[in-house]
Amino acid sequence: MKVSNVIKYLLSAALAGVLLYFSFKGVQWKEFWTELEHCNWEFVLLEMLAAVFAVVFRSLRWRCLIKPFDPDMKALTTFNCVNIGYLANFAFPRIGEVVRCGFLSRRSKASHPGESDKVISFDKAVGTVLLSRTWDILSVFILIALLLAFRWKQFGTFFTHSMLEPLQKKLDISLGWIALAVLAAGTIFCVAVHHFRERNRFCGKIHGFIKGIGQGFISFLHMKGKFRFLLYTVLMWLTYWTMSMCVIWAVPQATALGWPDALFVCLVGSVAWMVPVPGGFGAYHFLVALALSNVYGLSWDSGMLCATLNHESQAVMMVIAGIISYIVEITRKNRI
Numbered sequence: 001m002k003v004s005n006v007i008k009y010l011l012s013a014a015l016a017g018v019l020l021y022f023s024f025k026g027v028q029w030k031e032f033w034t035e036l037e038h039c040n041w042e043f044v045l046l047e048m049l050a051a052v053f054a055v056v057f058r059s060l061r062w063r064c065l066i067k068p069f070d071p072d073m074k075a076l077t078t079f080n081c082v083n084i085g086y087l088a089n090f091a092f093p094r095i096g097e098v099v100r101c102g103f104l105s106r107r108s109k110a111s112h113p114g115e116s117d118k119v120i121s122f123d124k125a126v127g128t129v130l131l132s133r134t135w136d137i138l139s140v141f142i143l144i145a146l147l148l149a150f151r152w153k154q155f156g157t158f159f160t161h162s163m164l165e166p167l168q169k170k171l172d173i174s175l176g177w178i179a180l181a182v183l184a185a186g187t188i189f190c191v192a193v194h195h196f197r198e199r200n201r202f203c204g205k206i207h208g209f210i211k212g213i214g215q216g217f218i219s220f221l222h223m224k225g226k227f228r229f230l231l232y233t234v235l236m237w238l239t240y241w242t243m244s245m246c247v248i249w250a251v252p253q254a255t256a257l258g259w260p261d262a263l264f265v266c267l268v269g270s271v272a273w274m275v276p277v278p279g280g281f282g283a284y285h286f287l288v289a290l291a292l293s294n295v296y297g298l299s300w301d302s303g304m305l306c307a308t309l310n311h312e313s314q315a316v317m318m319v320i321a322g323i324i325s326y327i328v329e330i331t332r333k334n335r336i
């Protein structure tokens with residue numbers, strides 16, 4: 001490994017440790033264990049089962065992007081590769097995408113010796129993963145917009161009361177001027193990113209990220225089997241939503257929450273998984289517990305319990321499925 005990669009991993013692990021420390025710092029352990037003992041564990045098991053279906057739908061959606069390059073690619077192969085990628089992310093953040101693309105490309109070459117026209121190269125596999133991630137980000141934006149549109153009284157009011165109004169009082173200016181300042185700052189930032197995209201690495205990454213989202217949407221318009229791709233995307237997010245609801249049902253102190261609230265927790269968790277820490281540790285716990293305590297008034301112990309059950313149940317399934325998929329892929333000679 002390069003020294004820079006080692007440093008990045010150490011910093012990432014340190015960040016996870018810091019977030020875990022602050023997440024559990026305020027936990028009253030006696031109350032935490034008491035609530036844990038009264039959990040409805042059948043819903044936790046149901047959430048773990050749903051996590052498997054989420055991977056199935058994700059792998060089937062990924063297969064839609066792969067089939068134009070390798071028409072014979074089997075669903076089992078993409079399923080195993082996704083699981084192996086998740087397993088790798090627990091060791092090194094963001095390396096899972098590279099690992100699963102490597103496994104997929106190698107399997108494709110082994111299945112089509114001498115048939116280069118049917119082989120998906122590593123670069124092409126990476127391109128399909130980037131396109132898939134683009135649609136994940138678009139999905140998050142769409143779901144957040146829908147949540148705010150239908151539950152503005154709850155989530156929008158929290159945003160204005162907790163952030164905008166305190167800022168208005170501190171600066172002693174109207175909300176209109178704050179909105180105008182934010183719009184102006186956003187415009188200046190976008191112009192600067194576009195202007196310095198080739199001279200500044202940070203601006204180049206931001207520009208590439210925004211451009212990738214646009215290209216992902218355009219690629220979808222020209223994609224064959226758009227309905228199937230969209231169906232798997234909807235099923236995948238419905239499964240994630242159900243997983244969050246299962247955890248709410250599992251914790252007695254949170255059972256007053258409903259499906260819209262579970263969607264909010266799901267979206268917060270999705271953002272937390274994007275934080276570059278091994279396996280989402282720390283970031284997921286902190287952000288989900290913070291959202292549950294601030295928005296719904298749950299105690300920090302109850303919020304942390306929900307976050308811990310949700311994250312650890314997914315983590316256990318990812319590790320188990322990843323190990324099984326890895327064994328299957330390195331032992332079988334031909335795709336089935």
